[in-house]
Amino acid sequence: MLTKSVLTTAKVPGNYWQWRDQPIYYLCAGKPNSANQPLLLIHGFGASTDHWRKNIAGLSKFFQVWAIDLLGFGRSGKPNWQYSGQLWQEQINDFITEVIGRSVVLAGNSLGGYTGLCVAAQYPTSAAGLILINSAGPFTESQTISQPPLWRKVISQSTKWLILQDLPSFLLFQWTRRRSTIRKTLQKVYLDQSAITDQLIEDIYRPSCDPGAAKVFASMFRTPSGQKVDLLLDQLNCPLLTLWGEADPWIKSQTRSAQFRKYYPQLTEYFLKAGHCPHDEVPEQVNTLIQEWVFSAVQRV
Known part of the structure; x- marks a missing residue:
């Protein structure tokens, strides 16, 4: 069910789709093309469709481009659920099936990358291709390489227990959502500091003011780890492009790259001079790589 459209700061008309009685926000730009698969962009943790504005503007010249706010983020609903x-x-697979109506090339950053991988691996008819940008998600081998000392385990478990309590979780949320904290966090994960604009900070801050945002934040600490990336790659059967911001302090790109190539050697990959969000830091490079790869690797399949 679609509802009345709204206008985003990116000047691209947005709409709401009702999913499980919750409003899901999405954008669509560019004209449909029977020869080219549409792109579906999935944001990372704490971000939204706004984080793709530079990519939507460039890529919609060649493709029909969709972007969606995951439940709990951006302008989508924020129910008190287990995320x-x-x-x-x-959510993503239902959106592809019910709204887009054809298979897509999925592109995701961080958490959005892991979500896209899950969809492409477990719903193969929904994905014609997959683009992972500094994608998150654990590998099986990463869980067994080393075990922390007992004292560190105890501290970690105690900290986790504390955060799971309502008041500490709420206070942590209030601190995390401050504009000054958002700016400091971005300064750590963006190589190009000029890309950290007031608008970017506002785009991240604004959804934190929505009713239910604090409960969504608290739920993240209870989120199950999900399937391991290597097991998902074993199920994958579509073209894969991985883009790595090599200055990302959260993800060791060389290590992650080796793991992805081990389990999916036929992938295509590029390393970029950027941090955790290369699509926002070096959008022209990312847009060009996506465009060329889709035309060469996906359209010929």
């Missing part, structure tokens, strides 16, 4: 990769992959 998980399973929930988001069901």
Whole structure:
């Protein structure tokens, strides 16, 4: 069910789709093309469709481009539910089936990358291709490489227990959502500091003011880890492009790259001089790489 459209700061008309009685916000730009698969962009943790504005503007010249706010983020509903990769992959697959109506090339950053991988692996008819940009998600081998000392385990478990309590979780949320905290966090994960604009900070801050945002934040600490990336790659059968911001302090790009190539050697990959969000830091490069790869690797399949 679609509702009345709204206008975003990116000047692209947006709409709401009702999913499980919750409003899901999405954008669509560019004309449909029977020869080219549409792109579906999935944001990372704490972000939204706004984080793709530079990519939508460039890519919609060549493709029909869709972008969606995951449940709990952006302008989408924020119910007091248990959030998980399973929930988001069901949301994305249903959106592809019910709204777009044809298979897409999925592109996701961080958490959005992991969600896209889940969809492409477990709903193969929905994905014609997959683009992962500094994608999140654990590998099986990463869980067994080393075990922390007992004292560190105890501290970690105590900290987790504390955060799971309502008041500490709420206070942490209030601190995390401050504009000054958002700016400091971005300064750590963006190589190009000039890309950290007031608008970017406002785009991240604004959804934190929505009713239910604090409960969504608290739920993240209870989110199940989900399927391991290597197991998902074993199920994948579509073209894969991985883009790595090599200055990302959260994701060791060389290590992650080796893991992805081990389990999916036929992938295509590029390393970019950027941090955790290369699509926002170096959008022209990312847009060009996506365009060329889709035309060469996806359209010929």
